[in-house]
Amino acid sequence: MQRKIFALLLVLALLAAACGAPATAPGGASEGKITLRLWSHQNPSFIQANEAVIARFMEANPDIEVKYEQFEYDQFIQALQTSMQAGTEADVIEMFGTWVCSYARGGRLAETPLDVISYAEAQELFFEAPLNGYYCDGKLYGLPNEFNLEVGGALVNPALFEGKGVPYPPVWDTMDTLREQASRLSEFDGDTMVRAGFHFIGGDGLPFLLLEGILEQGGSYFAEDGKHFTFDTPEAIATIQLLMDMVQKDKLVDPVLFNGESNPPYDGFFAGVVAASFIGSWAAGQGLVNYPDFKFDYVNTPVLFGSERRYAADSGWGKVVSANSKHQEAAWKLVRFMTVEQENAITFNGVTGTIPALKALVENPQPVLEKAPWIEPTFKLLPYGHYIGDLTDRDKLFYEIIYPAILQALQGSMTAEQAAQTIHVQANEMVDAAQ
Structure with missing residues (x-):
């Protein structure tokens, strides 16, 4: 309750400050400068990267001052929802790509001017999955900084592999190979699993799988x-059944003791109770910061079915411009500077440890890999990712519909068919309620 009250007071104070500020540049800047406001969430590495690029931008554009403001994640979402209704949001906003179309269709975001970049030009520069989150109803509304990837990789603990005599580094060319090796990594005290061989039961992991x-x-x-x-569908049922077999037959992970709430993939891995965790490459970067003495690697995982990887990806963090900004030209200059210019993209992806959205940084990877070498295993996957699409409410679909239904199937209280049907009904009820 205190957190909610604090968040409300913060948003009210933000609105009051914004409403009291002049709409034009001279009142908000010194010596006739244009003042741009930029908002983001409070991620330390993102803040560090953005501050470095903003300083570079202001040096190159002495007539523009950028005021950079950050919010704790939940408060950031509340501030966006409240301020955009009132028209008091920042000029430039760091927004998660999968959110963009809902704000754009509400008339809250400015369309990217053609003299800044066209969609066709952007397609040449950026990978499809991150770019298409910013492309709504035939119009482009901003540009991505990162490729958000939650599939195709796992954290692995070399000491646990070597202690069990399992080949290391793992070469998981097929799911059969992964399942056989990971089953040897699981450990038990009687019937109680004390270490999971391969943990994939997370709020993002299950939906993306x-x-x-x-x-x-x-x-x-x-x-x-x-x-x-x-x-x-048969495809959904077969996928859920595969995950059930990995739990119930192979004993790769106990879904009661290891899931999104109890020993989740990231926390369980760095607690030493998981030998390998299916998770996005962001976890490697975060682990290096939080657990600098922990020895681990990040490796590729195989396709689930067939021989060709096909997967859905969120559109990651990038920059958009408010439709209410009084300084559209300057705002779009800042967006392009922070996303398209390769030097600045290298700074962002290198400092944050995120996967580049720009194709050129993957084609010539050394500058980024010098800063974030753990993301290299993801590069071979990037051309096969497709934008996840308009999910109506992505977080509700993932965390309140797909995850709990599959978790129940893994725990034995649903069949694969029942879980698929539950997801189907609840997902479509969500869509109907939103229309």
Whole structure:
């Protein structure tokens, strides 16, 4: 309750300050400078990267001052929702790409001017998955900084592999190989699992595995209208059954003791109770900061079905411009500077440890890899990612519908068919409620 009250007071203070400020530049800047406000969430590495690029921008553009403000994640979301209704948000906003279209369709975001960059030009520069989160109804509304990838990789603990005589570094060319080796890494005290061989049961992990399995079998999770879902399909059922077999037959992980709430993949791994954790490469960067003495690697995992990887990816963090900004030209100059210019993109991806959205940084990777070498295993996966699409409410679909249904199946209280049907019904109820 105290947190909610604090967040409300913060938003009210923010609105009051914004409403009291003049709309034009001379009142908010010294010596006739244009003043731009930029908002982001409070991620230390993101702040460090943004501050470095902003300083570079202001040096190159002495007539523009950038005031950079950050908010704790939950408060950031509240501030966006409240301020955009009132028209008091910052000029430039660091926004998660999968959120962009909902704000754009509400008239809150400015369309990217063609003299800044066209969608066709952006397609040449950026990977499809991160870019297309910013492309809504045939219009471009900003540019990405990162490729948000949650599939295709795992944290691995070399000491635990070597202690069990399991080949290291692992070469998991097929799921059969992964399952056989990971089962040897699980440890028990009687019937109680004390170490998971391969932990994949997370709030992001299960949904992304479900979508990947559907796509790799040639299916689709969208209905023909592009809004509703088809989760009661043979492809979805087969994917859920595969995950159930990894738990119930192979004993790779105990879904009661290891899940998104108890020993989640990141925390469990760095607590030493997980030998390998299926998780995005961001976890490696975060682990190096939080656990500098912990010896680990980040390696590729195999496709779930067939031989060709196909997966859905969120559109990651990037920059957009408010439709209410009085300084559109300057704001878009800042957005392009922070996303398209390679030197600045290297700074952002290198400092944050995120995967580049720019193709050129993967084609010539050394400058980024010098700063963030753990992201290299992801590079071979990037061309095969497709934007996840308009999920109506991504977080609700992932965390309140897909994750709990599959978790129940893994724990034995649902069949694969029942879990798929539950997801199908609840996901479509969500869409209907939003229309």
